[in-house]
Amino acid sequence: MMYGWCGKIAKIDLTTQSWEIEEPEQSVYHKFIGGRGLAGHYLAPHIHLAWDDPEMPVLIFCGPLTHTISPTPGRSTFMSRSPLTGTIGDSSVGGRFGTELKKAGLDGMIITGRSSNTVGIEIKDASIQIVSADAMRGMTTSQAWAGLKSHGSVAAIGPAAENNVRFSNIIIDKHYAAGRNGLGLIFAAKNLKYITVRGTGKTRIFHPGNLKKAREEIMRLMSASPVISGRFGISKYGTGALYDLMDARNMMPTDNFQKTKFPDAASMNAHAYDKQFQPKKTGCRGCHVQCKKITDTGRSIPEFETMSHFSALIGNHDREVVMEANRICNEMGMDTISAASTLACYQEISGHPISSAKIVEVLLDIAYGKGSYANLGMGSARYAQSCGKPDAAVAVKNQDLSAYDPRGALGMALAFAVSTRGACHLRAYPISHEILRKPVATDRFQFAGKARIIKINEDVNAVVDSLTACKFTFFAASLEEYASVFSAVTGQSITGQDLLKIGERICYQERMMNAKNGFSRKDDDLPPRFFMEKKADLSDSILKPIDRNAFQKSLSDYYTVRGLDQDGMPVPEKASELGLEWI
Amino acid sequence: MFLEFEKKLCAGGLTERSSPLMGFLDAALEWNRNDSSIPLLEKVIQGLSINSILFSKPAEPYQTIISYLAETSKGVIYPEDCETRTFLHDLPISRTLDTGEIVTILKKRKGVIIPDLGLITYGMVSLEQAYVTYSSICFACFVKFFSDYLWALRNGSVDHLFQKTFSQVVKMLDPYPSFTGSLIKGPLDSEQLVLEAMDEAGRLTVENRLVDSYFGNISCRLGNILYISQTGSSLDNLTGCIDPVPMDGTSCTGITASSELDAHLGIIRETGCHTILHGHPKFSVILSMDCDKAGCDQKGKCHIQCSEERDICGIPVVPGEVGTGVYGLCNTVPKAIQEHDGVIVFGHGLFTIGSEDFYRPFSNLFHIENQCREEYFRRVSDLLSP
Ligand SMILES: [Zn+2]
Numbered sequence: 001m002m003y004g005w006c007g008k009i010a011k012i013d014l015t016t017q018s019w020e021i022e023e024p025e026q027s028v029y030h031k032f033i034g035g036r037g038l039a040g041h042y043l044a045p046h047i048h049l050a051w052d053d054p055e056m057p058v059l060i061f062c063g064p065l066t067h068t069i070s071p072t073p074g075r076s077t078f079m080s081r082s083p084l085t086g087t088i089g090d091s092s093v094g095g096r097f098g099t100e101l102k103k104a105g106l107d108g109m110i111i112t113g114r115s116s117n118t119v120g121i122e123i124k125d126a127s128i129q130i131v132s133a134d135a136m137r138g139m140t141t142s143q144a145w146a147g148l149k150s151h152g153s154v155a156a157i158g159p160a161a162e163n164n165v166r167f168s169n170i171i172i173d174k175h176y177a178a179g180r181n182g183l184g185l186i187f188a189a190k191n192l193k194y195i196t197v198r199g200t201g202k203t204r205i206f207h208p209g210n211l212k213k214a215r216e217e218i219m220r221l222m223s224a225s226p227v228i229s230g231r232f233g234i235s236k237y238g239t240g241a242l243y244d245l246m247d248a249r250n251m252m253p254t255d256n257f258q259k260t261k262f263p264d265a266a267s268m269n270a271h272a273y274d275k276q277f278q279p280k281k282t283g284c285r286g287c288h289v290q291c292k293k294i295t296d297t298g299r300s301i302p303e304f305e306t307m308s309h310f311s312a313l314i315g316n317h318d319r320e321v322v323m324e325a326n327r328i329c330n331e332m333g334m335d336t337i338s339a340a341s342t343l344a345c346y347q348e349i350s351g352h353p354i355s356s357a358k359i360v361e362v363l364l365d366i367a368y369g370k371g372s373y374a375n376l377g378m379g380s381a382r383y384a385q386s387c388g389k390p391d392a393a394v395a396v397k398n399q400d401l402s403a404y405d406p407r408g409a410l411g412m413a414l415a416f417a418v419s420t421r422g423a424c425h426l427r428a429y430p431i432s433h434e435i436l437r438k439p440v441a442t443d444r445f446q447f448a449g450k451a452r453i454i455k456i457n458e459d460v461n462a463v464v465d466s467l468t469a470c471k472f473t474f475f476a477a478s479l480e481e482y483a484s485v486f487s488a489v490t491g492q493s494i495t496g497q498d499l500l501k502i503g504e505r506i507c508y509q510e511r512m513m514n515a516k517n518g519f520s521r522k523d524d525d526l527p528p529r530f531f532m533e534k535k536a537d538l539s540d541s542i543l544k545p546i547d548r549n550a551f552q553k554s555l556s557d558y559y560t561v562r563g564l565d566q567d568g569m570p571v572p573e574k575a576s577e578l579g580l581e582w583i
Numbered sequence: 584m585f586l587e588f589e590k591k592l593c594a595g596g597l598t599e600r601s602s603p604l605m606g607f608l609d610a611a612l613e614w615n616r617n618d619s620s621i622p623l624l625e626k627v628i629q630g631l632s633i634n635s636i637l638f639s640k641p642a643e644p645y646q647t648i649i650s651y652l653a654e655t656s657k658g659v660i661y662p663e664d665c666e667t668r669t670f671l672h673d674l675p676i677s678r679t680l681d682t683g684e685i686v687t688i689l690k691k692r693k694g695v696i697i698p699d700l701g702l703i704t705y706g707m708v709s710l711e712q713a714y715v716t717y718s719s720i721c722f723a724c725f726v727k728f729f730s731d732y733l734w735a736l737r738n739g740s741v742d743h744l745f746q747k748t749f750s751q752v753v754k755m756l757d758p759y760p761s762f763t764g765s766l767i768k769g770p771l772d773s774e775q776l777v778l779e780a781m782d783e784a785g786r787l788t789v790e791n792r793l794v795d796s797y798f799g800n801i802s803c804r805l806g807n808i809l810y811i812s813q814t815g816s817s818l819d820n821l822t823g824c825i826d827p828v829p830m831d832g833t834s835c836t837g838i839t840a841s842s843e844l845d846a847h848l849g850i851i852r853e854t855g856c857h858t859i860l861h862g863h864p865k866f867s868v869i870l871s872m873d874c875d876k877a878g879c880d881q882k883g884k885c886h887i888q889c890s891e892e893r894d895i896c897g898i899p900v901v902p903g904e905v906g907t908g909v910y911g912l913c914n915t916v917p918k919a920i921q922e923h924d925g926v927i928v929f930g931h932g933l934f935t936i937g938s939e940d941f942y943r944p945f946s947n948l949f950h951i952e953n954q955c956r957e958e959y960f961r962r963v964s965d966l967l968s969p
Binding site: 217219220221222223224225226227229230231232233237240241242243244245248266269270271433435436437438439440441442448449450451452453456459480483495496497498500501504556557560561 | 607608609610631632633634668669670672689690691692693706707708709711712715813814815816828832833834835836837838839840841842844845848904905906907908909910911
């Protein structure tokens, strides 16, 4: 008998419109936990396929802590091969999809094949139906949600994915984006418009008393955390709370990363949105932080990355435009970070600023693949390449950098470069110690020590994405506390350090998958502008260009610590030490 | 890097000068000095995913205290002060210097006590974590030892070993701190003056061993700005670690401010004071947990919902946890501090306030702690005399 896990995974084939239930060995769960770990395990054998090959699977997994009283349990992982980067593509997403999946008795689902017409998948407890969705083609994500919400939690794509936008998202429950890697496009490639899921089951808990105790320890730490629960924390202001800090630390990406200070930052901060729109708190199922901010009329306050990139990065000073750009991206199912970055890249290359008044119109053209901006749907890296100016795209492995200038946090610089899904701030989240001082502060202008810190925190976050839990919790708690939660839920006695070992396995497997597709040291690099004295106008800033030699040294150190060779490639001995099959 | 923490450990009376052995690991492993324990610690490091380690024998009286607690416990020490409850949970013991046992313990907890030999602690981000855990274990054991003794005395359960150890420990205590100097005088009417005064008050608080450097926070109001120490900053090294927080809430830069920001703002709102100092002086913490109310139905929950109006030498004692939760001390401290020189938070520490500069909060922190220490030994001698 299993606790925490359901022991069941649904395998759905859209070509044959059939499905079956797999019951994995318990050892598979112990090796990969759930969420990102388990999804990676099922993706690995297929990673050599093209992203639009019908046999390329889409994997959606929750974890053993989903639908329990564990703090921040409501996330799930969506994974496939990324159409944007070619690397593994995954996204940890909030809302209530993971919770409903678990309630339906599933740890995950694996979707393969391609339907001949547009379909939706509807899961209700043990029943799985593949239904025609031809009539829903072209619908925005909120239209889809409105028609489907009575079926439970909704994951749907919008027009952007249907029109081949490389950075299209899957939108969960109207407000939550499975973002960044272009995963919406995988749904479209399968002719899959949406998935709904609703369940009525309960998660079996091994020791409810210990779980309650372990939960209280984490809650106490979260209450003690200024970043989460403080007067200016994300519970009060959402992730936009970081906006002022990035301004104060001179690392707000401005004018496509050509500057690091945005003169209008003070009027575009979280407080200004709060005052103007007076949003209410909401959030993922089962989470008490409630960092999502939504107004009475259902408008979503942008996340920090969106707030920053749709203002400083593209030179927009109008909050209402940021709100609308955010809304349109969600409606169309497009990644906000990549959308804004692509506009910024276009502005730099063309020398023609897009006026604030025109931004929404341009976004719609991208999503619908029409008008003179249609080609921006290929994303900044491909667009810059096509213009013969590849350096104008501020991306790693074709994925745009989020709103932290790496010159202002050198751990972040390394983390952007080595992330297995292209530039990503969340894989190792060094902002936590370099800027937010958690668990302790590190010197943000030093590479010394960062290689191992990045490696360890990548492992931590791989566990977090597999349990599942929210990374924000880890501003306060650590795997030490989550190990107690895990043990109480599953009955498997485990320590924080044991979990870290699993995290290392998950990360190494991702490196192996990328290596299989030709990714190596040459791809673990930052755009040239961050190393160049002249390119950036840093005259009003305390930031300096990154020392290329120091960066390369840190990268080499990272490979050593991670157990890769100096070309960034996995080695069979390390793989076998971690219990991984060579791919 | 090593030097900073060697200095802190020695200055705080936490180790002898030659004792701390520190390792830091990025791609390669570095040590602060040579030592015969290095091969053993290297094995410990291999068994864990960490980047720094600290092994040291605590200075007296900590060493005697920790050895006693280890000897009389059943493998784990359970202190009840707020720091331990929140961050360390409990303090495990390894009976021998056995790599396997040490690794097993450290896989679960941030530090391990090896009786008579010392403490091993580690960090996953920096050596500072190892230092903080080391310092917290010393603090927690000190507080537990004196609390337990008073409790045992009340309950007539002090045995020969406890009595003997207690007498030894008392002889090794630091002398009562005294201070005759002066501090920067108010009004603190410029940013530069504010920063200098905060720097000085923080440093003096640590230098006089009123608190260990990691434990405490400090703030000063200038116009509509509250200058406050950052979360996880050290009171004796505040340069670059003070956040200016607009009191009208128009900017979130205060997101990195001390977790007690809300308590500081609440105190200012309730009292109109301009300067606040908060630290964890040991005897204030010990006495705050000494309660002789028999058959209390809140037992075990004193730190969150003690319903008694308590005071020590006229200084109110209130419940409250770190931060801003339902039981957060920001809900109890501001009300209680009105018309008093300070407030003691149960099992946690002391807040003191001033109107112009840091002289009053600093000297009151001093006096209250000394009063608490005197009061502690008065209670002991009252209980000892028939
Ligand atoms: Zn405190």
